[in-house]
Amino acid sequence: xxxxxxxxxxxxxxxxxxxxDTAAHLAKVTDRAIKKVPTLRGRTVCNLFFEDSTRTRIxxxxxxxxxxxDVINFSAKGSSVSKGESLKDTAITLEAMGVDxxxxxxxxxxxxxxxxxxxxxVVVNAGDGTHEHPTxxxxxxxxxxxxxxxxxxxxxxxxxxxxxxxxxxxNVLALTTMGAEVTLVAPPTLLPxxxxxxxxxxxxxxxxxxxxxxxxxxxxxxxxRQRAGFFPSLREYAxxxxxxGRRLDAMADHAxxxxxxxxxxxxxxxxxxxxxxxxxxxxxxxxNGISVRMxxxxxxxxxxxxxx
Amino acid sequence: MKLLLKGGRLVDPATRxxxxxxxxxxxxxxxxxxxxxxTAGAEVVDCDGLVVCPGLVDLHAHLRxxxxxxxxTIETGSRAAALGGYTAVCPMPNTDPVADNAGVVEMxxxxxxxxxxxxxxxVGAVTVGQRGAExxxxxxxxxxxxxxxxxxxxGLPIREARLLRLALEYTRAFDAVVAxxxxxxxxxxxxxxxxxxxxxxLGLAGWPAAAEDMVVARDLLLAELTGGRLHLCHVSxxxxxxxxxxxxxxxxxxxxxAAPHHFTLTDEAARSxxxxxxxxxxxxxxxxVEAVRLGLADGTIDAVATDHAPHxxxxxxxxxxxxxxxxxxxxxxxxxxxxxxxEPGYLDLATAVERLTAGPxxxxxxxxxxxxxAPGAPANLAVxxxxxxxTVDRARLASRARNTPFHGRELRGRVVxxxxxxAFTVRDGRALR
Numbered sequence: 001x002x003x004x005x006x007x008x009x010x011x012x013x014x015x016x017x018x019x020x021d022t023a024a025h026l027a028k029v030t031d032r033a034i035k036k037v038p039t040l041r042g043r044t045v046c047n048l049f050f051e052d053s054t055r056t057r058i059x060x061x062x063x064x065x066x067x068x069x070d071v072i073n074f075s076a077k078g079s080s081v082s083k084g085e086s087l088k089d090t091a092i093t094l095e096a097m098g099v100d101x102x103x104x105x106x107x108x109x110x111x112x113x114x115x116x117x118x119x120x121x122v123v124v125n126a127g128d129g130t131h132e133h134p135t136x137x138x139x140x141x142x143x144x145x146x147x148x149x150x151x152x153x154x155x156x157x158x159x160x161x162x163x164x165x166x167x168x169x170x171n172v173l174a175l176t177t178m179g180a181e182v183t184l185v186a187p188p189t190l191l192p193x194x195x196x197x198x199x200x201x202x203x204x205x206x207x208x209x210x211x212x213x214x215x216x217x218x219x220x221x222x223x224x225r226q227r228a229g230f231f232p233s234l235r236e237y238a239x240x241x242x243x244x245g246r247r248l249d250a251m252a253d254h255a256x257x258x259x260x261x262x263x264x265x266x267x268x269x270x271x272x273x274x275x276x277x278x279x280x281x282x283x284x285x286x287x288n289g290i291s292v293r294m295x296x297x298x299x300x301x302x303x304x305x306x307x308x
Numbered sequence: 309m310k311l312l313l314k315g316g317r318l319v320d321p322a323t324r325x326x327x328x329x330x331x332x333x334x335x336x337x338x339x340x341x342x343x344x345x346x347t348a349g350a351e352v353v354d355c356d357g358l359v360v361c362p363g364l365v366d367l368h369a370h371l372r373x374x375x376x377x378x379x380x381t382i383e384t385g386s387r388a389a390a391l392g393g394y395t396a397v398c399p400m401p402n403t404d405p406v407a408d409n410a411g412v413v414e415m416x417x418x419x420x421x422x423x424x425x426x427x428x429x430x431v432g433a434v435t436v437g438q439r440g441a442e443x444x445x446x447x448x449x450x451x452x453x454x455x456x457x458x459x460x461x462x463g464l465p466i467r468e469a470r471l472l473r474l475a476l477e478y479t480r481a482f483d484a485v486v487a488x489x490x491x492x493x494x495x496x497x498x499x500x501x502x503x504x505x506x507x508x509x510l511g512l513a514g515w516p517a518a519a520e521d522m523v524v525a526r527d528l529l530l531a532e533l534t535g536g537r538l539h540l541c542h543v544s545x546x547x548x549x550x551x552x553x554x555x556x557x558x559x560x561x562x563x564x565x566a567a568p569h570h571f572t573l574t575d576e577a578a579r580s581x582x583x584x585x586x587x588x589x590x591x592x593x594x595x596x597v598e599a600v601r602l603g604l605a606d607g608t609i610d611a612v613a614t615d616h617a618p619h620x621x622x623x624x625x626x627x628x629x630x631x632x633x634x635x636x637x638x639x640x641x642x643x644x645x646x647x648x649x650x651e652p653g654y655l656d657l658a659t660a661v662e663r664l665t666a667g668p669x670x671x672x673x674x675x676x677x678x679x680x681x682a683p684g685a686p687a688n689l690a691v692x693x694x695x696x697x698x699t700v701d702r703a704r705l706a707s708r709a710r711n712t713p714f715h716g717r718e719l720r721g722r723v724v725x726x727x728x729x730x731a732f733t734v735r736d737g738r739a740l741r
Contacts, residue, residue, distance in 0.1 A: 114627055
């Protein structure tokens with residue numbers, strides 16, 4: 001594996017399998033009464049969040065703490081960043097404090113690449129702009145692997161605002177690396193330029209795609225996209241691209257529904273679908289996020305053999 | 309002071325001269341060309357194996373003074389220009405204050421003379437404050453001591469077709485050029501790089517080629533309608549090259565320039581997320597690069613212009629999305645042209661020299677620059693070693709800024725001497741001031 005985790009593109013099939021296997025191993029820690037191993041004792045992990053994301057931050061925080069790392073949370077709001085301190089200054093400060101790993105969420109695509117140039121610490125991309133969110137992709141793959149024996153030929157539809165979705169980009173990269181067959185479903189205005197070069201299928205018709213899928217991953221629609229004119233109204237969006245009970249019935253019996261959260265219930269996903277015990281693995285995704293992030297921190301920080 | 313540039317290959321596009329000839333310089337002017345000249349008392353400069361040509365003319369540079377002297381000044385920018393072989397530079401008006409009145413353009417020209425490393429021909433703003441609302445006092449700038457004959461809101465497009473029409477019509481009164489930065493702003497809102505395969509992967513908002521092509525088409529139609537003189541800044545797309553080619557064929561009064569980075573680098577460079585590669589218009593695709601090269605080769609594009617855009621280090625050492633667009637160009641344009649266009653055979657050396665000298669001089673009046681190298685003409689000259697290889701080192705540039713996209717690249721073609729009105733500004737590769 002590379003030194004940092006910046007993009008899902010940097011992960012080979014072997015890397016991904018190693019992360020998922022390690023995560024499966026570490027998941028056992030979470031099942032114990034005392035959910036902690038001393039693996040990363042004495043190491044310091046900084047959650048550097050320039051954008052709010054309580055879910056992702058807490059997931060990383062728990063993962064680091066379960067490995068006994070010291071965790072500092074650096075939120076850009078109310079910090080020196082709001083006084084005009086640059087990313088580079090922040091990087092120099094964290095470096096001087098001897099941080100071993102920096103988990104960064106940033107509103108600008110590519111910001112983790114810049115950070116990685118300026119620090120010795122391991123950098124983990126926890127979401128950059130409209131670009132990537134590789135740990136989300138890994139936890140999604142982990143969740144799929146719990147249900148399906150192999151990625152080879154696994155049919156995955158990713159539905160919604162692909163254009164602005166870092167989850168979609170990272171998932172496309174990781175899933176195609178593992179041999180899955182990905183179909184992107186969205187109105188044309190929410191698909192990126194030259195998406196045909198991504199090695200995936202593209203459809204504008206959710207109903208035509210749904211029955212053939214093993215996995216249907218719904219993306220969050222941001223309300224400001226409607227204001228920017230990417231689609232005419234939320235109602236029309238929900239009608240054409242929302243996953244409701246009727247569409248759920250059209251899916252294969254074994255197929256599962258995923259969503260990176262937070263959900264707009266009633267827009268891209270109906271409440272009855274989100275809460276469907278048989279089909280929805282959305283809660284599993286959240287739980288798996290901790291194990292996968294533990295595995296990553298463990299592998300990137302080169303901890304000793306995991307205590308079992 | 310009398311100088312004899314002896315034994316060099318004189319390439320002068322204005323007189324179509326290309327062959328060995330001595331050039332005698334006396335009292336700031338060319339005193340003779342050829343052999344058997346009266347060289348008594350002249351200092352002999354051995355030019356054997358070197359190319360002697362008119363001093364280079366840059367139609368498009370940002371010298372940042374007044375306003376951002378921490379990024380570049382007229383002095384540091386002029387030094388960079390001289391080291392790049394330039395004797396004439398056209399500074400763009402997007403300074404602070406904006407060069408939208410006689411006072412600012414006169415200050416820029418006067419400061420240029422004071423520094424004395426290159427003649428500055430300021431470009432005036434088309435609209436007041438470059439705000440795109442009302443025409444600036446174009447006539448006052450034209451009649452000022454700076455004698456401005458080129459106007460542009462460069463950095464910003466002229467959004468309203470009506471305003472561009474008025475500018476093209478109004479400037480006919482003094483036969484000036486209106487230079488436009490072709491960009492449809494409604495298609496490039498928030499854009500960070502060229503829209504294509506790379507922008508899609510990088511999650512950076514795209515600047516589609518169509519946003520340039522559309523405005524170029526509009527501008528050409530308005531030039532045709534008004535009979536005004538249009539100049540297109542930094543043409544970067546295959547579509548724009550094609551539109552200009554067709555317009556020239558039907559006699560539209562249009563000239564065009566292209567920047568070295570647009571005929572060398574592609575949007576692939578953005579994969580590094582290093583904002584040194586962020587520029588406006590953005591680095592395009594391979595096919596666009598090829599089209600710009602062919603446009604320069606067949607004369608559709610008249611001139612290589614640097615779009616030299618220095619930025620302070622702290623402004624570029626940020627996230628891509630926060631960085632201002634722009635790259636340095638003055639010190640590398642010649643070598644990039646020779647390395648990327650002449651070596652692979654797109655242009656021969658004489659044509660390359662034309663696009664750097666007489667070509668730009670044709671686009672606007674830069675009296676005495678760009679040739680001819682003929683008796684009586686001001687001795688604005690460059691002496692080049694076209695074969696010399698050197699590696700670009702941003703730490704050693706004369707510009708105050710360091711944002712060159714060519715750092716670490718080996719180029720061929722070095723400026724040996726630059727001569728401004730008979731006096732060395734650069735000698736043996738070193739600036740004299």
